[in-house]
Amino acid sequence: MMLDWKPRRPDMLIDPFGLGRIVQDGLVFRQNFSIRSYEIGADRTASIETLMNHLQETAINHCKSAGLLGEGFGATPEMCKKNLIWVVTRMQVVFDRYPTWGDVVQVDTWVSASGKNGMRRDWLVSDSKTGEVLTRASSVWVMMNKLTRRLSKIPEEVRGEIEPYFMNSDPVVAEDSRRLVKLDKSMAEHVRKGLTPRWSDLDVNQHVNNVKYIGWILESAPLPVLETHELSSMTLEYRRECGRESILQSLTTVSDSSVGDLVNVGEIECQHLLQLEEGSEIVRGRTQWRPKYAKSFGNVGQIPAESA
């Protein structure tokens, strides 16, 4: 890694309102977030949605700080002219440790080229006090025409706007090259039907926000898994958008390759599919889960007496 990730406490005072700023020769955007009481769940650790929201927020603020925000939400001025928007096609996240209430996390994000017509955005989330890495994420984005809803090449004018911001670095999460299988409704062991966007789930484009998809995917994970395990990593493939009228189903299958039974210690792997009731795939996903209290990196530890 070519970057110097040591936390810089005195610098943080430059950002008293927590709105973030550009660091590292203008290529990395950094923002701190304190974890609030309403962002933690039953485990007293920050919820997945909170962590994913921090990623989304820094991505948008990065564009804004770099002067790359046109009238749209994350689109550059040239993209706005051409009715282009960014859509995420792939997201990989590794959760090493979950922060808890009162912790301050530092989120660093930057972009790179991804193939000929894509952009990769990486994030590195660390504990602002100790510098310990908490979460790593890597995502691929392409352009879509807002009117036709078809994918588009990156026009030269847009490339000229964004290329100066590209870093030349490897992804922070190595690409998971295993194919994501298409789950079959008849195969899926756990199904949540009739999921409908709430009014409050819609973003300013009247679309369901990517982060909500993740909530729905985890929704169909079996309760014994949620109770005994924590998400250690996930790979998501976004295949179609859904709107406010959509009715969704969330399917989950626990893989045969999972070690141990659900309520016991052992790593668990799940396959997921979020689809429209009529069958169109919205998101395919794969998640890995480690036993709670196992600490980071799959080091299986003891369950504290109070929760045993």
Place this chain on the structure above:
Amino acid sequence: MMLDWKPRRPDMLIDPFGLGRIVQDGLVFRQNFSIRSYEIGADRTASIETLMNHLQETAINHCKSAGLLGEGFGATPEMCKKNLIWVVTRMQVVFDRYPTWGDVVQVDTWVSASGKNGMRRDWLVSDSKTGEVLTRASSVWVMMNKLTRRLSKIPEEVRGEIEPYFMNSDPVVAEDSRRLVKLDKSMAEHVRKGLTPRWSDLDVNQHVNNVKYIGWILESAPLPVLETHELSSMTLEYRRECGRESILQSLTTVSDSSVGDLVNVGEIECQHLLQLEEGSEIVRGRTQWRPKYAKSFGNVGQIPAESA
């Protein structure tokens, strides 16, 4: 109002991490929040849940800063010894103006006596730049025994802990003394059935957080109201708690007294009931809605051309 509400910009630098601090001779707790992209909805303004979360967060941080937090979530050391927790019984909120993405709001909160065995907590939310009041809220809390789940008087030892923090002030929202009617299932025009807490809706006590109730209540408001109006005030009466196994129904009736039809300009009043499927009441509520773009204080303005 005995307090001086002028915003004090230079002070804010004392709180670079946005964790808040005690001001006003030790009786008022103040914390700033910047509104993030994922906290705004389709209208580009902060969601009700976000605003209510800010109230919850400052209430807890107030107790923490005052050294009144035992092992529990908002309970004092003496309360912990006696297995007592705070439960909210009534909440009144007035939304004068909704903040938008990037705004920094200042939340002030303080407590007062409420009758013999209650505590009132007030909040005043203002724009940190201009000092304009955005939201006012007033709530009543009583004590419950965590084991028996029965209400309790305030024991003398607890009173000794909390009384030094009581302010002698009028509520920031005048009490709405109109009775909240019990909605009948057969009467209710809008019903959302089968609402179940998601794993992520549970707090550290494995209970559904008060703020989630509000989301469910607004869930059954008719879409034409949500599309054309914004919540201007609400009164809630919390009658029973619900746990993770609960299945709920959210009922709403638009009052006859509402002016104009739903999709037209005019103030709207709704009655709400959140209940268990078997009938037990969880929350009764009443909400007032004003046309969008009407600005504050019911001043009906013009709808901008782009959204007409």
